Amino acid sequence: MRTTLTLFLAFSDVTSGFALSRGTSAMSSRPLLAKPAQFAPLVRMQDAAASAAPVEEGTCIEDEAIEECTLASWDAGKITVPMSMVKQAKLFALIFGWFFLNVMYNISNKRVQNAFPMPWMMSLSSLFVGVPWVMLLWATGIRKAPEIPAEGWKKLAPIGLTHAIGHAGSVIALGAGAVSFAQTVKAAEPVFTCVMSYIVLGTVFKWQVYASLFPIIAGVSIASLKELSFTYKSLYCALISNVAFASRAVLSKLTMDKPVGKNMDAANLYGILTIMAFLLTLPVALYMEGGALASTWAASVAVVGTPWLIKNIIINGLYYYLYNEVAFMTLNQVAPITHSIANTVKRVAIIVATCIVFQNPMSRIGVIGSSIAIAGTFVYSYAKQKFK
Numbered sequence: 409m410r411t412t413l414t415l416f417l418a419f420s421d422v423t424s425g426f427a428l429s430r431g432t433s434a435m436s437s438r439p440l441l442a443k444p445a446q447f448a449p450l451v452r453m454q455d456a457a458a459s460a461a462p463v464e465e466g467t468c469i470e471d472e473a474i475e476e477c478t479l480a481s482w483d484a485g486k487i488t489v490p491m492s493m494v495k496q497a498k499l500f501a502l503i504f505g506w507f508f509l510n511v512m513y514n515i516s517n518k519r520v521q522n523a524f525p526m527p528w529m530m531s532l533s534s535l536f537v538g539v540p541w542v543m544l545l546w547a548t549g550i551r552k553a554p555e556i557p558a559e560g561w562k563k564l565a566p567i568g569l570t571h572a573i574g575h576a577g578s579v580i581a582l583g584a585g586a587v588s589f590a591q592t593v594k595a596a597e598p599v600f601t602c603v604m605s606y607i608v609l610g611t612v613f614k615w616q617v618y619a620s621l622f623p624i625i626a627g628v629s630i631a632s633l634k635e636l637s638f639t640y641k642s643l644y645c646a647l648i649s650n651v652a653f654a655s656r657a658v659l660s661k662l663t664m665d666k667p668v669g670k671n672m673d674a675a676n677l678y679g680i681l682t683i684m685a686f687l688l689t690l691p692v693a694l695y696m697e698g699g700a701l702a703s704t705w706a707a708s709v710a711v712v713g714t715p716w717l718i719k720n721i722i723i724n725g726l727y728y729y730l731y732n733e734v735a736f737m738t739l740n741q742v743a744p745i746t747h748s749i750a751n752t753v754k755r756v757a758i759i760v761a762t763c764i765v766f767q768n769p770m771s772r773i774g775v776i777g778s779s780i781a782i783a784g785t786f787v788y789s790y791a792k793q794k795f796k
Contacts, residue, residue, distance in 0.1 A: 502738040507754050509731030511761045514587050516724040518766060521583035524708040524717060528693040529701065530724070531579040535572075535686040537725025542679035552671040554680060560668030568684030570656035575685060576692075577649030585642030587762035588770055591755055592631045592778040593646035596624050598788045600647075600654035608658045613792070620784065620791040627781025631774050674736040682729065752786040 475491040521530055546553035556564070581590040599621050605611040672680075697704075709717055738750070759778060763770060770778070 499738075499741050502734060502741060503750055505734045506731060506738050506750075507757055509727050509734060510754055511758050513724065513727035513731050514582065514591075514758050514762055515765050516720060516727055517579065517582055518587050518762065520717070520720050520724055521579075523712045524704065524721075525583065526697045526701065526704055527580040527583040528576065528689075528696045530583070530721070531576040532686065532689050532693040533721050534579070534725040534728040535575065535682055535689060537722055538679070538682045538729030539686055541726070541729060542675075542682065546679075551675065554669050554671045554676045556669035556672070556680070563668050564680060564684065566659050567656055568681050569688055570652045570659060571681045572685035572688040574649045574652035574656060576689060577645045577647075577652060581642045581646035581649060584645060585639040586768040586770075587766070588759040588768060588778065589631065589638060589774075590642055590646050591759050591762075592781050593628055593643060594650065595755060595778075595781040595785050596628045596647075597650040597653055598785060599624055600650045601657055604651075604654045604658045605661075608655075609662060614795040616795040617788070617791045620788040623784030623787060624781050625784075627777045627779070627784055629777070631777030631781060675733055678732055678736060751789075752782055755782050755785075 476488045477491055477494045479487045479489060481487070517530065517534070521527060524530070542551075545551040578590070578594070581593070602613060602618065602621065605613075705717075759782075762768065
């Protein structure tokens with residue numbers, strides 16, 4: 409148990425330097441951290457376990473002379489592996505966790521909304537689950553609590569608002585249509601980032617970047633024409649989510665030129681934004697669906713049962729919070745182009761997995777449109793890195 413706890417403490421220290429805009433390009437619609445942080449040494453983990461274990465644990469050493477990790481040592485010898493292998497294993501675990509949690513979030517969200525069709529309440533609950541989680545980490549000292557002055561809260565407020573709107577739009581889009589269609593429309597987020605960057609920041613990208621947007625627009629348009637599960641509600645809400653997240657990136661670029669408080673690393677910033685988004689979503693959710701909450705809940709539990717509904721709402725919230733945290737940790741370890749490739753593969757994984765689980769057929773032209781749009785997002789990310 410002590411070794412497990414220390415592993416978690418070492419793992420949670422990886423995140424640092426969060427920013428909602430990516431890389432050194434003028435703007436981006438997805439969050440990216442600052443320069444990748446070095447992996448934390450495992451010395452603390454080994455020291456903590458040494459007194460309890462009969463076999464002395466080794467350490468991982470990384471300097472100019474030697475790069476190796478000693479997994480275990482004893483009088484007769486030791487077991488070592490190259491530090492590069494340890495880094496690759498950690499990176500693989502992060503990417504796999506990011507993919508798995510993101511796919512499971514989309515599946516669980518759609519499954520719960522099929523049984524409990526109240527998207528505003530689902531948006532609220534998925535945000536709420538992360539609040540006691542992050543506050544527990546702060547209260548126990550596992551993670552240092554942030555210290556934010558009044559000026560910092562003012563800068564975070566509009567970012568928290570756009571975070572809340574973007575999340576609500578995504579959840580409503582998932583509930584109103586097929587997950588595959590919502591993910592295809594969400595692939596158009598870079599288009600809105602470029603537009604918002606020009607309107608708010610006056611940023612003008614090179615023509616190659618703008619040219620890379622055309623496959624995205626074309627792909628989404630093609631997929632929308634013959635999509636078997638097409639609904640205007642899903643389309644509009646996914647587009648609203650795109651606008652909100654693009655605005656979040658632009659606002660962060662405009663206002664967060666330096667940390668807004670103490671201990672504001674990637675995980676803590678996301679925790680603060682989650683709390684703010686929950687508080688901002690609460691009155692809207694009660695206004696939109698509060699009157700029908702009791703009757704809809706009764707109808708849903710009559711079909712699936714109260715334990716199933718409560719359990720899956722909580723699980724969905726945990727998937728949502730944890731996949732975002734793991735995503736931030738992953739972004740801190742890879743180059744922007746690597747992240748772009750991973751993000752493209754992740755979106756494909758979500759579409760394929762949800763089509764299989766929910767047996768939602770996609771027309772041939774829908775598959776072609778989705779493929780063009782998703783490939784276009786990768787081309788856009790590559791163009792932004794190459795033509796700065």
